[in-house]
Amino acid sequence: MTQTSPSQLYNFAFIDEDSKREVRRMTLKAVAIPGHQIPFASRDLPIARGWGTGGLQITMAIIQPEDTLKVIDQGDDESVNAVNLRRLLQRTAGVATTTDTDAASIVQTRHRIPEEAMRADQILVLQVPMVDPLRWVEPNLERATVMHGEADYGRMWVYMYESVVKAGDLRIASQYPVMVAGRYLMDTTPIPRWDVPKLHMAETLFLFGAGREKRIYAVPPHTSVVPLEFADYRFKVEYTPGQQCRRCGATDTFLTSHFVVQPDAPNGGHWVSSCSDSSYCTKRVLAQTVATEEIS
Amino acid sequence: MTHLATKVLHVEHLSKQYGPGCARCAEYTGPHHHSSQCPICGTVHACVDANFTLHQGEVLGIVGESGSGKSTLLQMINLAIAPDHGHIWYHEPRDDAAQAVDLATMNAFAKRTFRNDRLGIVYQRPELGLNMRFTVGGNVAEKLLLANWRHVGNIRERIRDLMQQTELPPERIDDEPHTFSGGMLQRVQIAKALSSSPSLLLLDEVTSGLDLSVQARVLDLIRRIQWEHRMTMLLVSHDLGVIKQLARRTIVMKNGHIVESGLTDQILEDPQHPYTQLLVSSAL
Numbered sequence: 001m002t003q004t005s006p007s008q009l010y011n012f013a014f015i016d017e018d019s020k021r022e023v024r025r026m027t028l029k030a031v032a033i034p035g036h037q038i039p040f041a042s043r044d045l046p047i048a049r050g051w052g053t054g055g056l057q058i059t060m061a062i063i064q065p066e067d068t069l070k071v072i073d074q075g076d077d078e079s080v081n082a083v084n085l086r087r088l089l090q091r092t093a094g095v096a097t098t099t100d101t102d103a104a105s106i107v108q109t110r111h112r113i114p115e116e117a118m119r120a121d122q123i124l125v126l127q128v129p130m131v132d133p134l135r136w137v138e139p140n141l142e143r144a145t146v147m148h149g150e151a152d153y154g155r156m157w158v159y160m161y162e163s164v165v166k167a168g169d170l171r172i173a174s175q176y177p178v179m180v181a182g183r184y185l186m187d188t189t190p191i192p193r194w195d196v197p198k199l200h201m202a203e204t205l206f207l208f209g210a211g212r213e214k215r216i217y218a219v220p221p222h223t224s225v226v227p228l229e230f231a232d233y234r235f236k237v238e239y240t241p242g243q244q245c246r247r248c249g250a251t252d253t254f255l256t257s258h259f260v261v262q263p264d265a266p267n268g269g270h271w272v273s274s275c276s277d278s279s280y281c282t283k284r285v286l287a288q289t290v291a292t293e294e295i296s
Numbered sequence: 297m298t299h300l301a302t303k304v305l306h307v308e309h310l311s312k313q314y315g316p317g318c319a320r321c322a323e324y325t326g327p328h329h330h331s332s333q334c335p336i337c338g339t340v341h342a343c344v345d346a347n348f349t350l351h352q353g354e355v356l357g358i359v360g361e362s363g364s365g366k367s368t369l370l371q372m373i374n375l376a377i378a379p380d381h382g383h384i385w386y387h388e389p390r391d392d393a394a395q396a397v398d399l400a401t402m403n404a405f406a407k408r409t410f411r412n413d414r415l416g417i418v419y420q421r422p423e424l425g426l427n428m429r430f431t432v433g434g435n436v437a438e439k440l441l442l443a444n445w446r447h448v449g450n451i452r453e454r455i456r457d458l459m460q461q462t463e464l465p466p467e468r469i470d471d472e473p474h475t476f477s478g479g480m481l482q483r484v485q486i487a488k489a490l491s492s493s494p495s496l497l498l499l500d501e502v503t504s505g506l507d508l509s510v511q512a513r514v515l516d517l518i519r520r521i522q523w524e525h526r527m528t529m530l531l532v533s534h535d536l537g538v539i540k541q542l543a544r545r546t547i548v549m550k551n552g553h554i555v556e557s558g559l560t561d562q563i564l565e566d567p568q569h570p571y572t573q574l575l576v577s578s579a580l
Contacts (some may be wrong), residue, residue, distance in 0.1 A: 077459045109434075130468035137427075146404075149404065150404050150405050152406065152408055152442075154412070154439070154441050155427065155438065157437075157438075157441035157442070158427070158430055158437055158438050158441060159435045161433075161434055161437050161441065161448060161451065162430055162431060162434045165431060165433065165448075166470075167435070167469055229446075229447045230446050230447060231446050231447040232447050232448050232449050233448055236308045257328050
């Protein structure tokens with residue numbers, strides 16, 4: 001029986017060249033107008049809408065055979081969604097994959113920006129579930145588009161004001177609204193507040209794709225990204241004093257917590273924290289191990 | 297020595313129609329035909345060749361029956377409806393040296409900025425002027441936030457001050473609008489309109505639907521605000537009683553046309569146009 005190669009089964013990176021050209025054209029338009037949502041003809045993919053099809057289409061449109069790809073979900077390289085997307089791209093594009101942020105030329109992500117500062121020769125593609133930050137205050141898409149066109153963000157500011165009044169502080173956990181290049185209000189997708197400052201004046205190109213809502217937007221390198229805040233209620237990133245990663249001991253990363261069951265313990269167990277960016281954590285652990293070995 | 301009042305608004309040949317229009321429109325529409333809709337092409341001539349001037353600190357009333365075009369005229373001045381023809385010249389009362397600006401030719405961004413900074417509007421239906429999902433404080437804060445107020449403490453201080461001015465209990469700053477009565481909601485709208493210290497306040501049937509005692513309180517409040525701030529106001533109403541109480545000058549509209557204008561007392565005491573005579577006699 002003859003072995004069939006991936007290139008014979010699928011077009012390179014799955015979608016056809018005309019579709020890729022269209023996505024690239026819309027991506028270029030998005031880069032030219034930072035923070036502005038560009039509509040595009042979102043294609044059907046062998047994964048369901050809402051599982052990262054927007055980000056995937058951007059990655060498929062820009063990826064080259066010589067690229068090295070990293071896919072993360074909630075900061076983790078080994079979660080089901082990340083593994084599935086990585087396998088799909090590996091199978092259809094035959095590109096090299098990695099879990100090391102430093103070694104990747106394209107990083108596709110959901111819910112996190114890697115802890116390691118990304119370089120100018122890298123691209124971060126974010127999967128976007130909900131595009132428009134104005135949806136909280138204006139559910140009608142047509143009217144929201146006019147509001148963006150006129151930079152009419154008064155109601156969004158009222159939403160922020162109400163957040164302070166009702167909760168005592170700016171209690172927006174993720175999808176924190178930001179002003180891009182002083183012009184467009186942008187949703188940062190479900191990344192935690194911890195990652196929002198990484199978008200500001202970064203070296204890297206950030207591309208945001210929403211397959212279900214059929215929109216692409218971008219933050220080009222060296223672009224100002226300013227979170228909405230008040231003079232007396234500042235934007236703050238998540239931080240719990242004393243909390244550190246149980247593996248690498250980091251206190252300067254975004255940490256997630258889980259409960260470790262211990263039947264003998266008085267509370268039935270205890271909470272532990274670990275770095276959300278698993279590859280960065282592993283790298284730190286390895287570096288610590290090497291350092292310890294060198295000392296001994 | 298006579299001091300000439302400063303002109304704030306000068307409306308020139310302002311027209312708005314809904315439909316393509318035809319050569320016979322002028323022949324078949326207007327007060328003489330008791331219709332603003334052309335029977336041939338179906339075009340509605342909502343406002344035809346409106347001309348008037350509004351001076352600093354003056355209250356001008358626009359009166360007419362439903363469908364006479366008074367709200368269309370008000371919405372064109374509010375920059376919510378684009379006129380088909382004509383000019384809306386605005387003279388900045390805070391700057392004598394400033395040139396008059398034609399609001400009708402402004403781009404969308406400039407219109408929005410102007411509407412926020414210089415205009416205040418109070419609607420008959422509070423849900424048109426207020427966002428019922430936000431608190432009362434949030435509603436009043438909107439214009440301040442658009443004017444780049446970015447200190448919650450200062451914003452709340454200003455809101456409380458505006459609530460006091462409009463006879464609303466400041467302790468209810470964080471309550472939702474649906475917990476307020478109709479008269480209170482009109483006062484919330486007035487507080488919101490005043491928040492940016494506008495040059496021109498537009499009032500669209502502000503007391504319609506309110507019971508008489510509440511109506512009287514709202515009118516008293518408007519009169520007091522007009523007196524204290526020397527506020528220039530454009531007041532639309534079908535109620536001659538309201539016009540009589542607030543407006544110094546009045547224009548009467550019918551089927552999209554201004555049929556009579558003059559001092560309010562003169563119009564009410566000695567109406568010239570048959571339609572105005574009908575209005576006055578109906579009111580009495």
